[in-house]
Amino acid sequence: MHHMTLAEIARGLADKKFSSEELTQTLLARIVQLDPQLNSFISLTEELALSQAKAADARRANGESGALLGAPIAHKDLFCTQGIRTSCGSKMLDNFKAPYDATVVAKLAAAGAVTLGKTNMDEFAMGSANESSYYGAVKNPWNLEHVPGGSSGGSAAAVAARLLPAATATDTGGSIRQPAAFTNLTGLKPTYGRVSRWGMIAYASSLDQGGPLARTAEDCAILLQGMAGFDPNDSTSIDEPVPDYSASLNGSLQGLRIGVPKEYFSAGLDPRIAELTHNSIKALEKLGAVIKPISLPNMQHAIPAYYVIAPAEASSNLSRFDGVRFGYRCENPDNLMDLYKRSRGEGFGAEVQRRIMVGAYALSAGYYDAYYLKAQKIRRLVKNDFMAAFNEVDIILGPTTPNPAWKLGAKSSDPVAEYLEDVYTITANLAGLPGLSMPAGFVDGLPVGVQLLAPYFQEGRLLNVAHQYQLNTDWHTRTPTGF
Numbered sequence: 130m131h132h133m134t135l136a137e138i139a140r141g142l143a144d145k146k147f148s149s150e151e152l153t154q155t156l157l158a159r160i161v162q163l164d165p166q167l168n169s170f171i172s173l174t175e176e177l178a179l180s181q182a183k184a185a186d187a188r189r190a191n192g193e194s195g196a197l198l199g200a201p202i203a204h205k206d207l208f209c210t211q212g213i214r215t216s217c218g219s220k221m222l223d224n225f226k227a228p229y230d231a232t233v234v235a236k237l238a239a240a241g242a243v244t245l246g247k248t249n250m251d252e253f254a255m256g257s258a259n260e261s262s263y264y265g266a267v268k269n270p271w272n273l274e275h276v277p278g279g280s281s282g283g284s285a286a287a288v289a290a291r292l293l294p295a296a297t298a299t300d301t302g303g304s305i306r307q308p309a310a311f312t313n314l315t316g317l318k319p320t321y322g323r324v325s326r327w328g329m330i331a332y333a334s335s336l337d338q339g340g341p342l343a344r345t346a347e348d349c350a351i352l353l354q355g356m357a358g359f360d361p362n363d364s365t366s367i368d369e370p371v372p373d374y375s376a377s378l379n380g381s382l383q384g385l386r387i388g389v390p391k392e393y394f395s396a397g398l399d400p401r402i403a404e405l406t407h408n409s410i411k412a413l414e415k416l417g418a419v420i421k422p423i424s425l426p427n428m429q430h431a432i433p434a435y436y437v438i439a440p441a442e443a444s445s446n447l448s449r450f451d452g453v454r455f456g457y458r459c460e461n462p463d464n465l466m467d468l469y470k471r472s473r474g475e476g477f478g479a480e481v482q483r484r485i486m487v488g489a490y491a492l493s494a495g496y497y498d499a500y501y502l503k504a505q506k507i508r509r510l511v512k513n514d515f516m517a518a519f520n521e522v523d524i525i526l527g528p529t530t531p532n533p534a535w536k537l538g539a540k541s542s543d544p545v546a547e548y549l550e551d552v553y554t555i556t557a558n559l560a561g562l563p564g565l566s567m568p569a570g571f572v573d574g575l576p577v578g579v580q581l582l583a584p585y586f587q588e589g590r591l592l593n594v595a596h597q598y599q600l601n602t603d604w605h606t607r608t609p610t611g612f
């Protein structure tokens with residue numbers, strides 16, 4: 130039962146092969162049995178799951194249908210869930226029970242999805258390895274000595290290990306696509322503004338975007354359908370109709386123009402990943418796609434710009450955690466300043482404190498022009514590069530990451546080495562574009578992903594290309610041994 134995709138579950142439920150309650154019980158038992166090896170969950174929500182499953186079964190018995198009705202999922206632990214701990218992977222929010230549901234959580238619940246729990250993540254979504262969580266590192270099911278990627282490492286490890294078919298995640302600089310690549314999943318970061326950020330605890334508000342992590346493009350289409358849409362509660366949500374993503378999967382790739390940026394194949398890229406990327410290009414050519422070399426000349430400036438903008442926004446967003454209103458408060462403060470300092474010093478982990486310091490510095494008088502303003506200008510140049518490229522091509526293809534998943538601890542003492550691993554993913558966030566990572570092979574037994582980028586609101590095109598690729602390859606069907 131645990132091997133089924135969301136699409137297979139939807140068919141099984143519609144054909145009455147099993148009930149949502151049976152499936153939910155099976156998966157909850159599997160999580161209890163196997164997750165201690167992975168640490169992919171921060172909280173299990175058994176009671177909620179069983180009541181939602183029973184309600185979904187009753188709705189089906191009454192003649193309702195829907196691809197998510199009775200489908201088990203989990204939420205990254207930065208989506209607010211009413212009455213349930215929403216920790217953001219931090220000691221700061223270890224005791225925080227959200228008073229309301231995030232829009233994404235409410236929409237998926239209304240569609241009948243069943244919440245099995247809240248998944249582990251890098252603290253406040255800062256990281257590329259899922260090692261900065263207050264609840265401990267998450268392990269990669271493909272090799273328990275390796276990281277699963279971050280910051281949505283819990284969602285990725287759980288889905289890859291077949292503990293559940295799909296999960297929500299967020300992507301500020303790659304946190305959906307990079308863990309998808311590291312664990313052999315398909316993950317989609319939508320266009321900025323496509324999915325509501327209301328109730329999604331903010332890291333860097335102009336970059337953050339929620340999206341699906343699943344095993345197939347077909348399942349990403351199903352989950353995105355339940356997440357996307359205009360939300361008046363989010364002032365950056367865009368009032369554009371949501372297309373039928375599942376209906377977009379079957380388009381022909383004949384004549385599709387795929388741009389391959391020459392800057393992607395530079396010295397930092399593992400040559401084995403370069404080869405797998407070229408193999409996926411060949412597979413798409415066989416399906417009728419036409420390859421065009423392109424250039425993204427400002428890509429080299431993207432990492433420094435991102436690591437100014439994201440910490441700057443984070444330093445502002447995280448100022449609300451002051452020991453007064455939310456979460457952790459230190460013991461016996463001497464005065465108000467002591468309360469602020471110790472609550473934040475004791476509640477935030479090292480990486481979060483580093484980002485707050487970098488961000489506050491970049492925003493301070495005298496440095497604002499030199500760092501923050503300069504970074505914003507680079508951001509515009511990165512976007513302009515993409516706009517020029519999309520005049521000539523329909524999608525852009527390249528590796529998702531320069532290296533496969535590294536060993537736990539290998540980069541934790543060198544933050545910059547970890548930042549450099551985001552080189553292929555962060556440009557899409559700076560430009561607000563949609564991006565998808567799909568399984569494309571293995572290096573030393575570890576999965577490798579290929580990234581597709583498309584113009585604004587062309588999530589359907591990304592899903593279409595990935596689905597056609599998956600009909601003709603079997604990388605995405607491989608299962609980690611032991612799971």
Ligand code: GLN
Pocket residue numbers: 254255256257279280299300301302303304305332439551
């Ligand atoms: N690794 C990047 C960072 O630490 C991206 C994380 C994310 O997408 N949430 O900022």
